[in-house]
Amino acid sequence: MxxxxxxxxxxxxxxxxxxxxxxxxxxxxxxxxxxxxxxxxxxxxxxxxxxxxxxxxxxxxxxxxxxxxxxxxxxxxxxxxxxxxxxxxxxxxxxxxxxxxxFMKDTKVTNALVEEAYERISYDVKANHILVKVAESANSQDTLKAYNQIVSLRERALKEGFDSVRKEVHNGQTLFGEELGYFSGFKMVYKFETAAFNTNVGDISQPFRTRFGYHIVDVLDKRKSRGERTVAHIMLVNKKGDTINKPEVKIQEIYKKIQQGEDFAALAKQFSDDKSSAPKGGALAPFSSGQLSSPEFENVAFGLENKDDISVPFKSAYGWHIVKLINKKLIPPFEAMKPELEVKVKRDDRSKLIDEALNETLMKQYKVNKAIPDLNYFVSIMNEDYFKRSWKLPSDFNNDNPLLKIGKKQFYYRDFGDFLLKGQKGRLVRTDFKSFVINKYNAFLSESLVKYKEENLEYENxxxxxxxxxxxxxxxxxxxxxNTIWNASKTDSVDIQNYYDSHKENYVLPERINAVVASSTKQKTLKKVSKLLEQGMPIDEIKNLVNSNDKIEVIFTAGIMESNDKALPKSIPFKNGISKIYNHNESFVLVQVKEVLTKTQQTFEESKGKVVSDYQNFKEENWINGLREKYNVVLDQQALNRVKSQLNN
Known part of the structure; x- marks a missing residue:
């Protein structure tokens, strides 16, 4: 969206x-x-x-x-x-x-499935499986062949060992033998999940079928869920303009400062590139196993056992990190997770069980006869053309014969006939015409029940x-x-340019500095750095002189900075030279201003995004004023006074 x-x-x-x-x-x-x-x-x-x-x-x-x-x-x-x-x-x-x-799920069935889901997410299962692939729509002969093959493979696995058979038969096309690792509820299709959780550790499941084919599962281990972790982190990324440090070098320097006893939160505020967590000392929202998009980060976080444990620096797809464990807890109580689980259950394969229960409920609500009506007429008009997708209703088809009634709506032969006509798509499995028509009728009944409920739900609920x-x-x-406002950038190019020309004062870059910021917990260290900078010593040489392999005394950050940059003290004057030493972010900082970049007018292209946004707001305001003139709005002041009286009570 x-x-x-x-x-x-x-x-x-x-x-x-x-x-x-x-x-x-x-x-x-x-x-x-x-x-x-x-x-x-x-x-x-x-x-x-x-x-x-x-x-x-x-x-x-x-x-x-x-x-x-x-x-x-x-x-x-x-x-x-x-x-x-x-x-x-x-x-x-x-x-x-x-x-x-x-609004149409069976509550009792849903609740039972939610409770089952909670039990399953409370554990992790480690398993391997063998799959004989066969399509859901396969004919009876292919289905039986696949079933017999998985039965045979299970017998071999019991005798020869599951793993050896799994490795031997895997071809990646019709047979799959895979290591699955640990998983919990909702990580696999429901039937697979059920088989894995219902099989004891060390056992091989009985054959079972999913939409992929027939499986057997070898359950290797079951453990309590790893639960939830709350951590703080310091993250560094490649930063444009920072020519002093590479992130992989700077993260090691920060780590040494932590080992020297400096405060993790203070260092996160000073150096972390995660803008959302840095002001909070690097603290992140709690997360559970499988929730993050970075397995490297997650594995490190769950590997920390004790509160205040700190990881060594490591790299993820997002940058370099140091992680500190703030808190850990097991799966939340059932009541706390229930709403989330209800949503997941309704989106999962489990929903099929809910749908079956819904059909039962709707049939009772709308007083639908459970007995299957006489379908012999439909059986008599079926022929092989159906499986060639060329079947048509006979010219003398009994359109107006009543078939079933749902609530106040009568369904006729023509309704089921249309359903059969539209059903000539996808893979059609040949079977005897009587069974075929009965299956189609059951599908028609389910669809019609749901449609009738949908049509009336607005009046019932x-x-x-x-x-x-x-x-x-x-x-x-x-x-x-x-159509009226948002597409302005595509259709109002001249007006947008004119708007920019009339409001140039709104699109100005503020005063900035090209600077190097030195940060240390020791004021004495920065006094030494200040003298070295005054002497014109390069930053790399200062680092080598002040820091050592065992101890990091100062960290440098360089680049173009605005007055609100987190690295800069709020009161620092923008003028060339070396500043005094400031107490900032629970540390001391010294700033060498190399160049002051004056206030600069942005060009139209440089500020186009903001210009378009401002123009759209301007256009919308004028448009609303036009609507007020176009449509007569009459306010009942007495009614408004009663509203105010009610709202103020």
Missing amino acids: KLKYFLTLLVAFLIVNINAQSENDDILFVVDNEPVYTSEFIRVYNKNLDLVQDESQKNVDEYLKLFTSYKLKLREAKELGFHNKPSYKRELANYKKQLAKS EEFAHILAEYRDGLLLFDLME
Whole structure:
């Protein structure tokens, strides 16, 4: 999803349009004869009070301006017909379908699967497997052949040893013999996971089938999950302008300072290139095994056993690190993890079990006859053309014969006939026509139950209706903003250039310095460095003189810096020469200013990104003012006073 799209939907979430209103609900204001009710405004205001970052918007009058602008945009979107666009209708239908799924799962089955999932993520299983590959849609002959082959391989593995058989048979095409290492819940397809967790350590599982084919699993070990770690780190990356140190050299210098007893957090604040964690002394948010995208970092972090343990410097795909263990804990309690596990269960193969339970629930809710209707007519009209994808309904097909009823909706032969016609795709496995038609009917029934529920869920479930309305308005707002504002950089090039010409004072580089910063925990050391710099000694020679292989006394950082650079003391004057010694970031620093770069006007190309953003904000403000003139907005002041009175109580 595009960032702008996400932000638009977030706005739509913050300012939600709920259609259902009570008869006694006050009208707060009217936009071109479309009423907006006080209950909606109060609900939205209260819902988003803690989410609004701009304190001024917590003022009811200011929030009303924002809310009114939102309603004007929606009115304009409908006026321009965005709600009739095929792409809009398609996107809304897809979202409605996805949203409905979260409202239609069987709670009891889901809870049981969530509890099982928690038990499994609490452990890691180490296993190897052998797979005989066979497609899900394979015919009975190929399926039986694959099954017999895996049975034979299991017998061999029991006699000859699993590992020797695994290595021998692996060909990477039809037979796979693989080492899987450790894994826990949700790392494998559900059937595979179940077989692995249900097999004792040292045993070989019975053959089982997944969508990939038939497997046997050799379970080598089971252990408690490694749980969660909280660490701090110092990270160095190749930094443009730093000609003094390479990260692999500088990280070793920092490590020696740690070994000398200097504070880890202070060093992280001074030198770590991770901008998000450096101000916090390098501290990262807690993470669990498999959560990070860097296995090197994760393995080091989980290898630290005791609080305050510190790793040696190591390299990951992101740079060089030193890691300090702050805290470790096992898997969180079940209740804390339950919401996250529910989401995972609904996205996993486990969902098939939930779907089966849903069918049972919907059949009861809509009073659907469990007995399969007489399908002999459909069996009689089937022929081999179906498997050639050329089958058609007969010209005298009994379109209007009733087939089944779901709730208030009657389904006819034509509905199942259309389902059969559309089903002539993919790989079709030949079987007897009676079994084939029954299987197709069961699939038709499941699909029809879900569709009927989706069609009626908006009227059966108020929460679903509210969320759907939020998304519906969000899509309209996205299309409107994209066409009216966001594409300005593509269509308004002349106006953007003119905007830059009229606002050049906003696009100026601040005063900067080309400097070398020396940092040490000892003021005495920096006094020595200051004298050496005054004598014109090169930085490398100063480092060799002051530092040693066993002890790092000073670390240098060089480059172009602004006044807010973390390496610089706030009060340092920008003038050529060597500064006094400052106490900064729990250490001492000395700055040699080589050159002062004066305030510089940026060219249009240099500042184009910011110019476009500012121009879009300018254009949107003018556009909103135009909408206020185009559409008549009538506010009921008495209703607003009642709203303020209610919100202030």
